[in-house]
Amino acid sequence: MNFGYYPGCSLSGTAKEFDLSLKEVLKYLDTDLQEINDWCCCGASSAHSASHLLSVALPARNLILAKEQGMKEIVAPCAACFNRLKVAQHELKTDDHIRINTEELLDTKYSDGINVLNLISLFQQIGLEKIKSNAKVDFSKLNVACYYGCLLVRPHDILKFDDPENPTTMEEVVKATGAKPVDWNFKVECCGAAHSIAHTEIVENLSMKILDDAINYKANVIVVACPMCHSNLDMRQKNIIKHNPGRNKIPILYLSQLIGLSLGLDHKKLGLDLHFIDTAPLIASLSENEVAV
Amino acid sequence: MRIGVFICHCGENIGRTVDCPSVASACANFSGVVHAEDYKYMCSDPGQNLIKQAIKEKNLDAVVVGSCSPHMHEKTFRKACSDAGINPFLVEMANLREHCSWIHDDVPSATRKAIDLVRMLVEKVKFNEPLIPIRVPVTKRALVIGGGISGIQASLDIANAGYEVVLVEKEPSIGGHMSQLSETFPTLDCSQCILTPRMVEVYQHPRIKLVSYSEVENVEGFIGNFSVTIRKKARSVKDELCTGCGLCVQKCPIKKVALSDFDEGLATRPAMYVPFPQAVPNIPVIDRSVCTYFKTGKCQLCKKVCGREAIDFEQQDQLIKEDVGAIIVATGYKLYTIDKKPDESMIKGYGEYGYGKFKDVVDGLQFERIASASGPTSGEMLRPSDKTTPKKIVFIQCVGSRDESKGFSYCSKICCMYTAKHAMLYKHKVHDGEAYVFYMDIRAGGKNYDEFVRRAIEEDGVKYIRGRVSKIYEENGKLIVKGEDTLAGVRVEIDADMVVLATAMIAQNDSVKLAQTLSVSYDKYGFFNESHPKLKPVETSTGGIFLAGACNAPRDIPDSVSMASAAAAKALVLFGSDVLEREPVVAKVNEATCAGCFYCQKVCAYNAIEQKEIKDRQGNVIKVVAYVNSGLCQGCGTCNATCPSKSVELLGFKDDQIYAQINSFAEVF
Known part of the structure; x- marks a missing residue:
């Protein structure tokens, strides 16, 4: 199988381990990624607060490049990239005014026709059966909290992906690895997102509630599909525990890392040593076939 | 032809923007017009008398009134002309109010437009033919679909007025959602206490035929003459033998097999059940999907204990036919x-x-x-x-x-x-x-x-x-x-x-399907549409079919009951005469040119097009042509527009009439 690949800035920077693990897993599953040549920033949350046109034109440029390079389906693992690409597609399709301005700005014609996949829909395409049949490690005692955040499922009218209030597609992928998804409360609650920089206390407060609920529902690990969510839940966790004592740590993995673990891939190649919250105890307990609570 | 033109000022409504005397004098010069005048209130008694007088004095044989919308006063003027001896379908109205004075403010141009509007109808009326109202007989019997509070009220009202009612309920018991309620607002009186006596009254009424656990399968015919097919679902109990003793329900060994619909899934019920103790009719039903006998072929305990031998495992769905003149839809929400x-x-x-x-x-x-x-x-x-x-x-x-x-x-x-x-x-x-x-x-x-x-x-x-x-x-x-x-x-x-x-x-799950069976319109949510939101709130787009209760829109008990009585009254109005008169504005097929392609049949929203065999003297079929059932036809004109050989025409709006109207306008340019 072959997909176009739009890594975005996070996967080539702060979320390096997301990129590593995804490529490692896909290699194992005989799936090729072809990176879009000369891709640029998707605009993320900055562009649309500065200029509406720019927030559409940046993803539009990447979509046009993908098409020129003969791609039909592209994978955008970062939830924000996925969201921006989909929103841009929607606006270009429904708003002639913005399409004409974008084409003028880019000096190219835009035409629809690229299918943008997120991490979950990528694995759905590859086939959950393939993950299931290749799983090597016994995950039967592993309780997983699937955390979607906001950008993967909202706005529903545009993304048309899963139930925005109670999504369940990530749970299906997790089940394929043999792990047990927990039925918890906060899978689409806000983690505080970009307030991480300017209002860290807001992020700590919101992320704490998410971590608490996952632990409350006996999860051993939280699995995410968004670099922003990961950064808030993982990087801010030490300070959350420092400011609110008496709490346990919980490792935060990318969905691709969890799949990699189940396939028995090398931990280092999956970037499991690159997290702030140590993943070693979790990995150790898995290899002993016992999961620490 | 001797045409009279009458221009109304409608007080100041038209007169303010349209120079009515000038319109009248301009119209007097149109060919065929032998009389033209204006008056302040043409719809008033003196106004109508002006028209009648002119018809007699000038020996008019067609009339064009320039006034308000035909929705408002077409009947008035047609009646006045008819009294003076002119066929009412030789009377046309030019809408100088809604289509002209209310939407314009420049007097000279509004006046010019008014003259154009009148001239167009003068040209049309020259091609009008006298039409005779259609007379159809009335079956004085009503079908009520749905046995909730609305259906119950409508049935009782019609039956108490002396006419027969067939009440169809899809559940095993009538009572609807109201029977599930605890107390009712704004008085907090017990819902069952006020409802159950009415349920019993329905059951015991000599003129109400209650057909429970049944659904309407097909409806044919038209106002005053509907033929309805009802599917009576198999209860597995012979209702004519059952006394409602309840022994079978008590003895059913499968006690808690299914979630009770009546208790909204909060309780369970046996495989053999009566939805609730006050159910009407008090006849149990076997839920075949969970009954041991139907699953394994063993048990039959209910049959053994039934002293009346009323249990019938072999029972099949039955189709029954009923002829009715009016239908009240009360299927609820x-x-x-x-x-x-x-x-x-x-x-x-x-x-x-x-x-x-x-x-x-x-x-x-x-x-x-x-x-x-x-x-x-x-x-x-x-x-x-x-x-x-x-x-x-x-x-x-x-x-x-x-x-x-x-x-x-x-x-x-x-x-x-x-x-x-x-x-x-x-x-x-x-x-x-x-x-x-x-x-x-x-x-x-x-x-x-x-x-x-x-x-x-x-x-x-x-x-x-x-x-x-x-x-x-x-x-x-x-x-x-x-x-x-x-x-x-x-x-x-x-x-x-x-x-x-x-x-x-x-709306109920199957409301759209039922709406299509009945040929009544429905909104995007699946609620049935009333004919007019203010003036025809219980009528539907199809004559003889009326609405009651929440099948039309969300509605509480008092409103549903009022609406049910209103719908019953409308049905009774229909039953008040032996023969029904309908406007003859219906489609008519030219059998000589009809090629029998039946495109018209496909597009007709009212199932009014039938197939008719044309035979020679020996009785051999020469060809099959379209035939319009004038009882069903609502005069929408879709068949007219669809017919490739122009063999269907809408009476009162024939092609030559419309072309004359348009051509007279085109002449101006």
């Missing part, structure tokens, strides 16, 4: 249940409320069952999960209603009232309990309605919070309700023991 994935794409659900996931998040009808003395808790306020008394309860209004992004844009109308009632009933039973209501607005329009809500707030201490709830989740055995108080501008979190969602009232 259902509640939006958000736990089951609804198939309509317009619903996106309320996953954040956890309905279907948390046992103690229930909907309005489930709360009715909990509050009802005949319910699963015998009226004791116990929550479903652990059967304890909730000390803190939250009611959320507008779940699905007034919410375009997730539900429906309309207001369900009854929820403000029933939520106030629920909160009140709760406080009356749990004195130390706290009740919260999240609302968007309180809509309590109705006699003693607002007083009722005030009573809940002021006397019973129900706490009303204006705002929406964003999420409900479970934490340490409590349901945490996160919302916003938009009046105080603060976020609210309530650790509740139970939550009641006032979910939207929606």
Whole structure:
């Protein structure tokens, strides 16, 4: 199988381990990624607060490049990239005014026709059966909290992906690895997102509630599909525990890392040593076939 | 032809913008016009007399009136002309008010337009033919579909007026949603106590034929002459033999096999059951999907104990035919249940409320069952999960209603009232309990309605919070309700023991199918459409079919009952005469040119086109042509527009009439 690949800035920077693990897993599953040549920033949350046109034109440029390079389906693992690409597609399709301005700005014609996949829909395409049949490690005692955040499922009218209030597609992928998804409360609650920089206390407060609920529902690990969510839940966790004592740590993995673990891939190649919250105890307990609570 | 033109000022409505005397004098010069005059109020008695007088004096044989919309006074002027001896279909109206004076302000150009409008109709009327009203006989018998409170009321009214009624109910018992309710607003009288006597009255009425556990399968015919096919579903019990002793139900060994529909899934029932003790008819049904005999071929305990030998495992669905003259649709509503994935794409659900996931998040009808003395808790306020008394309860209004992004844009109308009632009933039973209501607005329009809500707030201490709830989740055995108080501008979190969602009232699942069977129109939500929102609220687009209750729009009991009586009155008006007169504005086929392609049959929304064989003298079929059933035809003209050989024409609006009208306008340019 072959997909176009739009890594975005996070996967080539702060979320390096997301990129590593995804490529490692896909290699194992005989799936090729072809990176879009000369891709640029998707605009993320900055562009649309500065200029509406720019927030559409940046993803539009990447979509046009993908098409020129003969791609039909592209994978955008970062939830924000996925969201921006989909929103841009929607606006270009429904708003002639913005399409004409974008084409003028880019000096190219835009035409629809690229299918943008997120991490979950990528694995759905590859086939959950393939993950299931290749799983090597016994995950039967592993309780997983699937955390979607906001950008993967909202706005529903545009993304048309899963139930925005109670999504369940990530749970299906997790089940394929043999792990047990927990039925918890906060899978689409806000983690505080970009307030991480300017209002860290807001992020700590919101992320704490998410971590608490996952632990409350006996999860051993939280699995995410968004670099922003990961950064808030993982990087801010030490300070959350420092400011609110008496709490346990919980490792935060990318969905691709969890799949990699189940396939028995090398931990280092999956970037499991690159997290702030140590993943070693979790990995150790898995290899002993016992999961620490 | 000798045509008379009469221009009305409509007080100042037309006269202000249109120079009526000039219009009249301009019209006097049109060819064929032998008389033209204007008058302040042409519809008044003196105005009508002017027309009658002119017809006699000038020997007119056609009339054009330039006044308001034909919707307003076409009947008036046609009647006046008819009294003076002119066929009413040789009278035309030019709409100088809605189409001219009301929408323009420049007098000279509005006057020119008025002259054009009148001239067009002068040219049309030259091609008009005298038409004779269609007379059809009336079967003085009504079909009522749906045995809820609306259907019951309509049936009783018609039967008490002396006419026969066939009442069809799809469930094993009549009673509808009202039979599930505990108390009713705004008086808190017991729902069953006021309903069950009426149910019994229906059953015992000599002129009402109750056909329960049945559905309308097909409807043919037209106003005054419907032929209805009803599917009587197999009960597995012979209703003519059963006495309703209930022994079979008692002895059925499969006690708790299915969730009770009547108790909204909060209780179970046996495979052999009567929906509720006061059911009418009191005849049990075997649920074949769970019955041991139907699954394994063994048991037959019910058959053994039945002294009347009424159990019939072999029973099949039966099709019965009924001839009726009027149909009243009273199929009611259902509640939006958000736990089951609804198939309509317009619903996106309320996953954040956890309905279907948390046992103690229930909907309005489930709360009715909990509050009802005949319910699963015998009226004791116990929550479903652990059967304890909730000390803190939250009611959320507008779940699905007034919410375009997730539900429906309309207001369900009854929820403000029933939520106030629920909160009140709760406080009356749990004195130390706290009740919260999240609302968007309180809509309590109705006699003693607002007083009722005030009573809940002021006397019973129900706490009303204006705002929406964003999420409900479970934490340490409590349901945490996160919302916003938009009046105080603060976020609210309530650790509740139970939550009641006032979910939207929606159309029945099969309402669209039934609407198509009946050829009546429906809105985008599946509710049946009335013919006119103000002046014909119980009529449908199809003659002889009337609406009652919540199948038309969300409606409470008093409104449903009023509407049912209104629908009954409309049916009785129909039964008041032996023969029915209809406007002859219907399609007519030219059998000589019709090629029998039947495109017209495919496009007809009213099933009015039939196939007719043309035979030679020996009786051999030469060809098959289209034939318009003038009883069914509503004169929409779709067949006329579709016919490739121009062989169907709409009487009163034939092609030559319309072309004359258009050509006379084109001549100006």
